[in-house]
Amino acid sequence: MTPDPIQIASSWLQQYGYSLASGDSEGTASCFQPDGFLRDILVFTWNNRTLKGHEKITAYLGDTLRSTCITAVELETRHGLVPESGGFHAQLISPVAETVSAGFTFRCKVGRGQGYFVLIPTDAGEWKAISVMMQLADISGHEEWILEEGVYGGHTLSWTDVDRERRQAIEKNPYVLIVGAGHTGLNLAAKFRHMNIPSLVVESNLRVGDNWRKRYPTLTLHTPKVYTELLYQSFPQTWPIYAPRDKIADWLEQYVQSQDLVVWTNSRPLPSPTFDITSRRWTVVIDHAGQQVTLNPAHIVVAAGAFGEPNIPVIDNKEAFGGPVMHYADYNGAKPFAGKKVVVVGAGNTSADICQDLSFHGAESVTMVQRSATYVIAVTSVREMLEPLYHEGFGTDVADFRLIAQPMGLLQQKAKQSEALLLEQQKETHKGLREAGYHLITDQSLFSLFQGGYGGYSLDVGCAELIRSGKVKIKHGVEVARLGENSVVFTDGSSLEADTVILATSFKSIRDKMRGLFGDEIIDQTSPVWGLDDEGEIRGCYRPSGHPGLWFAAGEFFTSRARTKQLALEIKAIELGLLKL
Missing domain, CATH: 3.50.50.60 (FAD/NAD(P)-binding domain)
Structure with missing residues (x-):
């Protein structure tokens, strides 16, 4: 039988709300799967925290749950937050998972709160939370306001x-x-x-x-x-x-x-x-x-x-080089480099955009220096990943809330599970890149690279095909050691003729x-x-x-x-x- 999301969500929330209101940390933790996540944003402490598993959740709530005074726990009624089965949240667990998810509201000692939960069935058929997020929404008496009347001083002030x-x-x-x-x-x-x-x-x-x-x-x-x-x-x-x-x-x-x-x-x-x-x-x-x-x-x-500030790598003998050496913060388009031999250091988003720009505007040669491996995914694939959440069906505020409700650990789990499918979608692009000497990251997800370090990836909008065709050449696994009058010398002793060096090396x-x-x-x-x-x-x-x-x-x-x-x-x-x- 198809599960009734309203009945399942209501039943679970009744037990969860009772445990919260009773100050029962162990009872609250029992509403979770053994490996479930509790994400707290300013409710139990004035910080954002994520706890995984019954033991950590119980310990975290033990000292603060009673004093937080959770009451009036009720299901949300806003579009996009009412109980639903499957959808985006099922994909977070596995492509075939049964899930029920919903938003809820509550009161606490200092004001109004809002939350979101995702439930999955246990082997015994009980519905338990794989994730719950609880967030302080407003402090009583100091609520966020949206609209003014627009009439001031009894219509006497402009x-x-x-x-x-x-x-x-x-x-x-x-x-x-x-x-x-x-x-x-x-x-x-x-x-x-x-x-x-x-x-x-x-x-x-x-x-x-x-x-x-x-x-x-x-x-x-x-x-x-x-x-x-x-x-x-x-x-x-x-x-x-x-x-x-x-x-x-x-x-x-x-x-x-x-x-x-x-x-x-x-x-x-x-x-x-x-x-x-x-x-x-x-x-x-x-x-x-x-x-x-x-x-x-x-x-x-x-x-x-x-x-x-721009991250400028140490390069010996820069003053001897006959052309410009610039960080991409100072790059203002490819037209001045038509007919020039250009070396671009770096292999992330910015480097790919600049190499594509240089190739289109007639640079004699473009070489991308890929110092380490890079994760590459088509920009259209990123759009497909976001569309289940960000679409015209409900407002950005609801979409943001549904996304921020997901603990990073659960999102990373989803990223790992979907990685095989994503790699399959990029199969032909990746094949061409490898044949051109480009090295790929395939054991990490885009999500983990972005959240962990804000780099190491390239969302492809056309440069991959230029690399595959040889219009953008790859020099992999080296750093720039020094410059000659019209050459770049690398740490492996090899060199390239160059008129310009562009450093797509991010920022500090x-x-x-x-x-x-x-x-x-x-x-x-x-x-x-x-x-x-x-x-x-x-x-x-x-x-x-x-x-x-x-x-x-x-x-x-x-x-x-x-x-x-x-x-x-x-x-x-x-x-x-x-x-x-």
């Missing part, structure tokens, strides 16, 4: 005057200073505004969006548009599936206006901010278009991306870059930024950094959109005295 006064108050005394007006910083600023957290964003570029405009001209996103939206504001129906560089830049710029964000461009914090442990306030001097302004925010959020950690701003004493107290901790949670981002009042925010569009509420709630909890760091 919006222009209201907006000016609000901006002046924030500019004079921001509670939070956000460094960086990319998609992460702007998502944060928008969320903070709707959580009544006065926030000022400082951006070093002359215009919002210049961090995209300065990148190479053929850059487009490799994820579809519904995955790359910003908070509160969907793209137009006519927006391209894969957004080009300049459309993203312009969208960020208009987002500042449409969301009423306070942003200072041509502005940057100067070394060295100081934190007063008594007042819990920073003293930071901002170079605001050449004028020095002293601010005293309670929090500084570094949202300048996961990466900092933004945390390391921040040493120049905050100093070693402060940064040494913070966690590494990005990568996964032992529980499968992203390190150092959207959670306490290790130093009071200092936070890091990073990630692609989904991560920075879905995680902003967590950071907003942590900062609001500190303001209210609920959390002390």
Whole structure:
């Protein structure tokens, strides 16, 4: 018989809710499969944690469950969160798994919560959770708001005057200073505004969006548009599936206006901010278009991306080389290199895009230096993986919630199980790459490479065929040792004639870059930024950094959109005295 998802979900949730409300940690853990996951985001502790297995779940809840005071556990009624069988969550377990999944709501000591569970049957036929996520949604009395009436002072004040006064108050005394007006910083600023957290964003570029405009001209996103939206504001129906560089830049710029964000461009914090442990306030001097302004925010959020300064490998004898040697941050298109012999160091997404650009615009030769193996997958395959979650059937907020509900360990499990199918889909592409001397990663998933290190992969949009045909040549397993007047010499002693060297060698950690701003004493107290901790949670981002009042925010569009509420709630909890760091 086909399982009734409503009956199964209701029955399980009744038992789970009773155990939570009773403060029974062992009873709560018994609602899980022996290898089930509990993901907690600010409910039982003011952090994000993932626990696997009955023993760890019981121990984690043992000290906090009663004091959290969980009540009013009920099934969700929103579209996309009502009980369902199979679908995306069945694929997380195995292609043939029976699953029932649903969202739920609850109350806790500090406010309102929301959760999501995925159930599978045991050998005895009982439905138990393979994963449960519980997330604080709002603090009572300080809920996120969405709409204003739009009429001010009993219809006696103009919006222009209201907006000016609000901006002046924030500019004079921001509670939070956000460094960086990319998609992460702007998502944060928008969320903070709707959580009544006065926030000022400082951006070093002359215009919002210049961090995209300065990148190479053929850059487009490799994820579809519904995955790359910003908070509160969907793209137009006519927006391209894969957004080009300049459309993203312009969208960020208009987002500042449409969301009423306070942003200072041509502005940057100067070394060295100081934190007063008594007042819990920073003293930071901002170079605001050449004028020095002293601010005293309670929090500084570094949202300048996961990466900092260009990573330039050590190469001997660079000064002897007759042509340009540039990091891809300075690459502005292939036209100047028509008829040139170009060596591109690196084999990730950016290198592939640049090699494709150079080949199309008539470079005499293009050689990609692949220093280690790379994971390659067609961009269309990535779109197919995301479509079950991100489609027009329900909003981005529901899709984000369903995805963030999945523990990293379960997603990694799914990635391993689907890897054979993905490799089969790439079979012909991979065959051609190997024949051309390109080395492939096949024992790790795209997911684990992205979450673990933000690199080591290439989402193919055409460069693989150029490699296969020989239009882009491969030099594998070596580093650039030194340069001659018109040659590149590698660590194996071989050499290539070259007119230009482009370093597609990524960037250093933004945390390391921040040493120049905050100093070693402060940064040494913070966690590494990005990568996964032992529980499968992203390190150092959207959670306490290790130093009071200092936070890091990073990630692609989904991560920075879905995680902003967590950071907003942590900062609001500190303001209210609920959390002390």
